[in-house]
Amino acid sequence: MRLGFHIAVRFLKSNVGQTILIIMGIAIGVSVQIFIGSLIQGLQKSLIEKTIGDSAHITILPGEDEEEIEDYDVLYKKILGADERIESISFAADYPAFFELDDESKSVLVRGFDLKKADKIYDFSQRMVEGEFPDDPDEVMVGVGLRDEFHLKKGDMITLLTNSGNVDEFMITGFFDLKVASVNKTWVITTLKVSENLFGLDRTLTSIEIQLQEDHVFEADEVSKKLAGIIGRKFKTEDWKGQNEQLLSGLQGQSISSIMIQVFVLISVVLGIASVLAITVIQKSRQIGILKAMGIRNKSASFIFISEGLLLGIFGAIMGIALGLGLAYSFTKFAVNADGTPVVALYISNEFILLSGLIAVASSVAAALIPAVRSSRLNPIDIIRNN
Amino acid sequence: MGTIMELKNVNKIYGTQIQTQVLYDISLNFEAGSFNSIIGQSGSGKSTLLNIMGTLDRPTTGDVLIKGVNVNEMTDNELADIRNILIGFVFQFHYLLPEFTAIENVLMPYRIRNQKVTKEVRSKAEEYMELVGLSQVRNNPSSKMSGGQQQRTAIARALINNPSLILADEPTGNLDSDSTENIYELMRDINQKLGTTFIIITHDRRIAEKADRIVEIKDGRINLDLTK
Ligand SMILES: Nc1ncnc2c1ncn2[C@@H]1O[C@H](COP(=O)(O)OP(=O)(O)OP(=O)(O)O)[C@@H](O)[C@H]1O
Numbered sequence: 001m002r003l004g005f006h007i008a009v010r011f012l013k014s015n016v017g018q019t020i021l022i023i024m025g026i027a028i029g030v031s032v033q034i035f036i037g038s039l040i041q042g043l044q045k046s047l048i049e050k051t052i053g054d055s056a057h058i059t060i061l062p063g064e065d066e067e068e069i070e071d072y073d074v075l076y077k078k079i080l081g082a083d084e085r086i087e088s089i090s091f092a093a094d095y096p097a098f099f100e101l102d103d104e105s106k107s108v109l110v111r112g113f114d115l116k117k118a119d120k121i122y123d124f125s126q127r128m129v130e131g132e133f134p135d136d137p138d139e140v141m142v143g144v145g146l147r148d149e150f151h152l153k154k155g156d157m158i159t160l161l162t163n164s165g166n167v168d169e170f171m172i173t174g175f176f177d178l179k180v181a182s183v184n185k186t187w188v189i190t191t192l193k194v195s196e197n198l199f200g201l202d203r204t205l206t207s208i209e210i211q212l213q214e215d216h217v218f219e220a221d222e223v224s225k226k227l228a229g230i231i232g233r234k235f236k237t238e239d240w241k242g243q244n245e246q247l248l249s250g251l252q253g254q255s256i257s258s259i260m261i262q263v264f265v266l267i268s269v270v271l272g273i274a275s276v277l278a279i280t281v282i283q284k285s286r287q288i289g290i291l292k293a294m295g296i297r298n299k300s301a302s303f304i305f306i307s308e309g310l311l312l313g314i315f316g317a318i319m320g321i322a323l324g325l326g327l328a329y330s331f332t333k334f335a336v337n338a339d340g341t342p343v344v345a346l347y348i349s350n351e352f353i354l355l356s357g358l359i360a361v362a363s364s365v366a367a368a369l370i371p372a373v374r375s376s377r378l379n380p381i382d383i384i385r386n387n
Numbered sequence: 388m389g390t391i392m393e394l395k396n397v398n399k400i401y402g403t404q405i406q407t408q409v410l411y412d413i414s415l416n417f418e419a420g421s422f423n424s425i426i427g428q429s430g431s432g433k434s435t436l437l438n439i440m441g442t443l444d445r446p447t448t449g450d451v452l453i454k455g456v457n458v459n460e461m462t463d464n465e466l467a468d469i470r471n472i473l474i475g476f477v478f479q480f481h482y483l484l485p486e487f488t489a490i491e492n493v494l495m496p497y498r499i500r501n502q503k504v505t506k507e508v509r510s511k512a513e514e515y516m517e518l519v520g521l522s523q524v525r526n527n528p529s530s531k532m533s534g535g536q537q538q539r540t541a542i543a544r545a546l547i548n549n550p551s552l553i554l555a556d557e558p559t560g561n562l563d564s565d566s567t568e569n570i571y572e573l574m575r576d577i578n579q580k581l582g583t584t585f586i587i588i589t590h591d592r593r594i595a596e597k598a599d600r601i602v603e604i605k606d607g608r609i610n611l612d613l614t615k
């Protein structure tokens with residue numbers, strides 16, 4: 001083993017140009033893999049984040065024949081113990097209303113939240129651009145879209161008119177930006193109490209929103225099904241996956257094409273290494289013949305080439321990772337939007353990089369198997385006799 | 388002392404389409420500890436015979452027995468071990484590994500079977516380099532040495548594992564008469580001290596005559612077998 005490795009090192013050193021060329025070949029393959037992988041993963045992550053980052057993963061709504069969710073304390077307890085993957089639960093009482101200021105009016109959606117709980121889903125505290133959460137019974141906050149449309153300022157008084165004719169005045173405590181134009185224009189957010197009062201309700205909800213733990217976001221459909229079974233037919237559940245099927249199939253297509261690219265890069269790298277190593281067996285057949293005449297066993301002779309594959313793979317992978325990260329770094333530095341943020345935020349995952357490196361090493365060793373088998377078949381007499 | 392190498396009715400035919408018979412029904416015995424020479428004209432089949440004895444080549448028909456064991460019954464690994472431990476080769480065209488220095492080449496047969504080069508083995512290698520007159524150039528790359536130096540390195544390499552049998556194909560072919568004399572003295576010395584068997588192909592009449600036994604090959608047959 002040790003000798004085989006040592007001989008491999010000498011063989012590689014004796015042909016520095018060729019060695020560097022193969023290492024470069026592997027490195028370029030690995031770097032393309034890492035770059036494309038990080039790019040696609042980053043793209044997907046940001047798309048998914050935009051889709052579900054600040055909306056509910058699972059929503060519980062009143063069932064077919066129900067208008068509202070009543071007696072939600074019992075329901076809450078059921079949901080709470082239903083699944084470990086549930087991170088937070090938030091109540092919502094949402095009703096349409098007319099927003100009026102001076103002579104203008106606009107239809108909006110009044111959303112009553114338990115703001116502390118809703119914050120876990122919508123991340124309001126990070127999304128506030130001005131002011132603070134509504135707290136008193138006559139306070140609301142609105143989106144930046146509505147603010148711009150009506151030229152609102154913090155502390156302004158506005159009127160909300162419900163379908164049933166209730167009218168009430170509210171003070172604006174702040175503005176949020178949820179990064180979705182329609183939401184920013186139509187949501188008027190207040191506390192559960194205010195919403196209940198305004199619409200003349202008592203402890204009823206229109207929906208319960210559920211956030212899952214980060215690692216289990218993609219199991220939303222599964223958790224949703226399980227919940228439906230637990231809470232019964234008086235309610236129905238919806239999950240983000242069911243509502244974004246098109247996006248998901250698009251992402252899947254993207255993933256598959258990314259994997260295809262990576263597989264083809266890998267195949268070309270393997271073919272490259274295999275062909276160069278096949279040539280080295282011929283180049284070094286004299287040496288192998290001598291070693292065999294001196295009594296090296298076939299296995300040890302093969303191990304020389306396996307070692308060459310291993311060494312080339314390791315150096316190629318290290319260089320490739322460095323190159324790929326460099327490429328990714330310069331991409332985020334040079335491909336930027338007007339405000340300096342990168343066009344696509346790459347997702348650099350240590351596991352992915354490690355995996356790419358390991359695959360490169362493993363495939364280099366695999367590519368070395370062909371020359372290794374060839375070398376074990378080599379008959380020393382052919383070398384000794386023919387000088 | 389017993390027979391170390393025995394050939395029984397060995398025939399060698401090269402080629403399948405156009406067949407050339409190179410060896411005809413050769414039967415020979417070599418005593419352990421003996422010092423033998425093989426002579427014969429160019430193309431008579433000497434190297435072919437030596438390669439068959441060294442298990443590198445196989446006879447077309449006939450048997451080769453090393454220490455009484457038929458080579459035909461050995462596995463590839465057993466053959467490799469025999470070549471490494473029992474036999475020391477000096478080839479007609481002195482084959483060294485160009486990627487290694489002279490002394491690394493000398494140590495190579497040892498390293499094939501052993502993980503680590505011990506101090507003793509290293510000093511033995513250096514001693515042999517000294518004996519073949521190469522201690523000055525022992526750390527030179529083997530590819531940068533003269534033909535004669537390479538040949539002497541190959542001799543030191545054949546000795547490193549203390550083999551029972553040394554097969555040498557014109558080991559002094561490239562050397563001047565003084566060096567030839569020295570190498571011969573060295574081999575004779577080892578033969579006497581360690582009881583190593585030598586079978587040496589040579590063109591050099593003087594060396595041949597100093598051997599215990601001379602075998603002459605002519606057109607693939609034993610023409611003369613003379614034991615002193
Ligand atoms: N692979 C081969 N195929 C066909 N003929 C061969 C082959 N190898 C050797 N020969 C022939 O066998 C004969 C003996 O060759 P060998 O090398 O044994 O001669 P030799 O006695 O060692 O000669 P020299 O003194 O020149 O080294 C030669 O006629 C040679 O041409």
Ligand SMILES: [Mg+2]
Pocket residue numbers: 433434435479556
């Ligand atoms: Mg010859």
